[in-house]
Amino acid sequence: MATTMITTLERSSRAAARGLSDISIRNLFIIPTVLFLIVFNIFPLIYSLGYSFTDFRASTNAPANFVGLQNYRDLLNDPYVWSNFAITAKYVIISVAGQLLVGFGVAMLLNRDIPLKGLITTLLLLPMMLSMAVVGLFWKLLYDPSWGVINYALGLGNFEWLADPKMALYAVALTDIWMWSPFVMLLSLAGLSAVPKHLYEAAAIDRAGPFYTFFRITLPLVAPILMIAVIFRTMEAFKTFDLAYILTSQPTAELISIRLYKMAFQEWQTGRSCAMAYIVLIMVLAITNIYVKYLNKVKER
Amino acid sequence: MRKLVTSVLAGIGLTLACGTSVYAQEKSLTIFWAEWDPANYLQELGNEYEKETGVKITVETTPWSDFQTKAFTEFNAHGDAYDLVVGDSQWLGAGSTGGHYVDLTDFFKKHDLGNVMAPATVKYYAEYPGNSGKYWAIPLEGDAVGWSYRKDWFEDPKEKEAFRAKYGYDLDVPKDFKALRDIAEFFYRPDQKRYGIAIYTDNSYDAMAMGFENALFSYGGELGDYSTYKVDGHINSDKAVAALDAYKELYKFTPPGWAKSFFVEDNQAITENLAAMSMNFFAFFPSLINEASNPNAKNTGFFANPPGPNGDQFAALGGQGISVISYSKKQDEAMKFLEWFIKDETQKKWAALGGYTCSAAVLKSPEFQSATPYNKAFYETMFKVKDFWAVPEYAELLQQLNQRVYPYMIGGEGTAKQTLDALAADWNATFKKYGRVQ
Numbered sequence: 001m002a003t004t005m006i007t008t009l010e011r012s013s014r015a016a017a018r019g020l021s022d023i024s025i026r027n028l029f030i031i032p033t034v035l036f037l038i039v040f041n042i043f044p045l046i047y048s049l050g051y052s053f054t055d056f057r058a059s060t061n062a063p064a065n066f067v068g069l070q071n072y073r074d075l076l077n078d079p080y081v082w083s084n085f086a087i088t089a090k091y092v093i094i095s096v097a098g099q100l101l102v103g104f105g106v107a108m109l110l111n112r113d114i115p116l117k118g119l120i121t122t123l124l125l126l127p128m129m130l131s132m133a134v135v136g137l138f139w140k141l142l143y144d145p146s147w148g149v150i151n152y153a154l155g156l157g158n159f160e161w162l163a164d165p166k167m168a169l170y171a172v173a174l175t176d177i178w179m180w181s182p183f184v185m186l187l188s189l190a191g192l193s194a195v196p197k198h199l200y201e202a203a204a205i206d207r208a209g210p211f212y213t214f215f216r217i218t219l220p221l222v223a224p225i226l227m228i229a230v231i232f233r234t235m236e237a238f239k240t241f242d243l244a245y246i247l248t249s250q251p252t253a254e255l256i257s258i259r260l261y262k263m264a265f266q267e268w269q270t271g272r273s274c275a276m277a278y279i280v281l282i283m284v285l286a287i288t289n290i291y292v293k294y295l296n297k298v299k300e301r
Numbered sequence: 302m303r304k305l306v307t308s309v310l311a312g313i314g315l316t317l318a319c320g321t322s323v324y325a326q327e328k329s330l331t332i333f334w335a336e337w338d339p340a341n342y343l344q345e346l347g348n349e350y351e352k353e354t355g356v357k358i359t360v361e362t363t364p365w366s367d368f369q370t371k372a373f374t375e376f377n378a379h380g381d382a383y384d385l386v387v388g389d390s391q392w393l394g395a396g397s398t399g400g401h402y403v404d405l406t407d408f409f410k411k412h413d414l415g416n417v418m419a420p421a422t423v424k425y426y427a428e429y430p431g432n433s434g435k436y437w438a439i440p441l442e443g444d445a446v447g448w449s450y451r452k453d454w455f456e457d458p459k460e461k462e463a464f465r466a467k468y469g470y471d472l473d474v475p476k477d478f479k480a481l482r483d484i485a486e487f488f489y490r491p492d493q494k495r496y497g498i499a500i501y502t503d504n505s506y507d508a509m510a511m512g513f514e515n516a517l518f519s520y521g522g523e524l525g526d527y528s529t530y531k532v533d534g535h536i537n538s539d540k541a542v543a544a545l546d547a548y549k550e551l552y553k554f555t556p557p558g559w560a561k562s563f564f565v566e567d568n569q570a571i572t573e574n575l576a577a578m579s580m581n582f583f584a585f586f587p588s589l590i591n592e593a594s595n596p597n598a599k600n601t602g603f604f605a606n607p608p609g610p611n612g613d614q615f616a617a618l619g620g621q622g623i624s625v626i627s628y629s630k631k632q633d634e635a636m637k638f639l640e641w642f643i644k645d646e647t648q649k650k651w652a653a654l655g656g657y658t659c660s661a662a663v664l665k666s667p668e669f670q671s672a673t674p675y676n677k678a679f680y681e682t683m684f685k686v687k688d689f690w691a692v693p694e695y696a697e698l699l700q701q702l703n704q705r706v707y708p709y710m711i712g713g714e715g716t717a718k719q720t721l722d723a724l725a726a727d728w729n730a731t732f733k734k735y736g737r738v739q
Contacts, residue, residue: 058377059373059376059377059395059399059693060395060398060399060693061398061399061400080704144558145556145557145558146556146573147573158557158558160557160558162558162560162561163557163560163561165708165711165712245505249503249504249505249560249561249707250560250561250711250712251504251707251712265370265373265374266369266370266506266696266699266700267694267700268373268377268395269697
């Protein structure tokens with residue numbers, strides 16, 4: 001069965017001449033990857049599940065005691081953890097919605113014949129090629145009330161982007177939008193250029209207005225690829241760490257990953273942080289599942 | 302394919318060759334510390350040791366922000382990458398009970414270090430648990446929180462006159478916390494882009510705690526009883542509440558955006574003409590008297606943390622002791638280095654290089670005290686310092702303090718009393734969890 005699934009080797013190829021069969025070549029390529037996955041992903045995943053039911057602390061020699069669901073109970077009863085989740089949800093919604101709006105908007109603008117289109121597109125992609133930590137450090141300087149260029153350019157005086165507890169999360173989301181809108185733009189551009197031109201011609205002949213054309217032709221055809229962008233960005237935004245960690249230390253902008261980091265590597269509550277990681281994992285899986293279901297539905301249409 | 306195999310083999314060979322070349326030099330020691338000037342001074346001191354004994358000393362560093370994480374990751378993995386570590390004073394509990402540090406009690410007694418080193422440094426950098434007579438580190442870099450200020454602003458006759466008219470006493474180095482507040486208010490002039498004071502507010506590690514402690518201890522407050530772990534009635538006492546209010550009051554006079562500030566920002570406040578006074582660890586003062594890093598070097602003065610309303614005067618302790626890591630394969634060699642390090646002439650050299658020696662004799666010597674504009678303030682401070690909890694779960698206690706105090710300080714949520722009552726409850730629950738209280 002498996003052999004019929006893969007294309008057979010060309011008889012004249014060098015591999016065939018050396019006596020390698022299709023299966024052995026397949027194994028040669030796949031087994032190292034699978035081993036790598038098991039050793040570095042699956043094994044720690046299962047191992048940490050075990051730890052999540054103990055009071056293990058990596059920083060001491062004390063043996064780990066089995067505590068049952070205690071860690072999960074404590075975490076789900078901790079108001080701080082709930083506030084971290086609420087902050088993360090708010091952040092994900094703002095940042096993904098912003099990226100979708102900006103990214104798709106710019107893609108619409110670029111989806112026509114303009115001079116230097118290639119160059120403009122490439123330049124617009126620059127932010128997402130930078131490292132998250134570098135972006136964080138730069139934006140921290142840009143936001144600075146004393147010498148930051150943002151307040152200077154917008155004439156905001158001493159407006160405190162990061163020191164104001166109410167503003168900090170929006171400031172982080174804004175940076176994330178700046179960095180990742182190009183990603184949405186790139187995917188949208190691919191989607192837009194794949195829309196058959198004859199549909200627009202037909203719409204023009206029928207004297208369809210621009211709004212009608214957009215909502216009835218462009219959006220439905222680009223939707224599946226936009227959904228993929230949303231899935232990627234949601235997962236990434238959910239686990240944002242470096243950007244927020246560098247930009248601000250406001251409790252009102254403490255995302256769940258920052259909380260997890262503190263618990264695991266500053267307080268060394270290894271068992272409890274494993275439990276927390278599992279709670280986050282389940283949440284991400286659930287959200288992704290909803291998206292994937294919706295994506296399949298959109299594709300069927 | 303053959304090319305690939307050859308290149309891979311060559312790569313492996315090269316790696317092995319490099320690996321063996323490291324081991325080829327038999328006598329070498331690696332010391333792990335955070336990335337800052339004192340680590341460079343220690344490297345220079347290590348070079349002297351190499352000249353004398355042929356043992357190569359390498360001081361390996363990492364930025365402060367992940368010093369704790371990196372060190373404990375290595376300890377927890379029982380790695381022998383480092384032979385010695387210059388660890389933070391709060392790590393003593395985790396380092397000793399976790400089995401990461403070698404017990405130095407015999408070494409300590411043999412060399413009578415309890416009397417050779419300044420008492421506060423022995424108590425906080427070396428001994429754990431408190432008053433147990435067990436020692437885990439040799440005090441290496443003494444440090445505490447002090448203040449720098451703009452002498453030119455303070456000595457301006459016009460300012461002096463205006464200050465006297467407003468507050469009824471002379472503008473000078475603050476004599477107590479009230480004067481500190483008054484001067485901060487006096488120099489707070491947002492329209493001129495000049496501000497009163499720079500304090501610690503960062504809540505990612507111990508910055509906020511160190512800043513608050515400066516007020517707390519001078520107000521006569523305590524974090525808790527270090528022997529019984531009782532916190533209720535200490536951390537939320539009237540004195541502690543007044544201290545937190547006093548510290549929050551200072552936040553009003555800081556430069557804009559001062560909500561995540563630690564040593565870098567506080568030195569910038571002086572170098573960038575932002576603030577009249579700035580709180581910082583003494584270890585960061587050398588760069589303030591260096592004209593290359595501070596254009597106002599000539600006009601920068603220093604003073605010790607002022608007393609509170611009842612005359613108590615204390616400061617938050619920084620600084621580190623050096624410990625031998627129990628997973629090191631070169632412990633004997635490490636002990637020899639420590640024996641050399643505690644000699645009087647080595648301590649003198651250490652101080653001359655820029656290190657803050659903990660040797661009582663050197664600290665008391667007039668040549669040390671007159672060597673820099675801040676050494677005298679440092680000497681005065683080192684005999685009245687107090688520190689944070691050093692129990693293995695200190696990081697949880699720190700996180701709880703940040704969690705409670707930061708929203709009050711920066712966000713203005715609740716009152717000082719509510720904040721500290723809640724903190725006392727958090728700490729009590731944590732101590733209960735680890736079986737320290739009933």
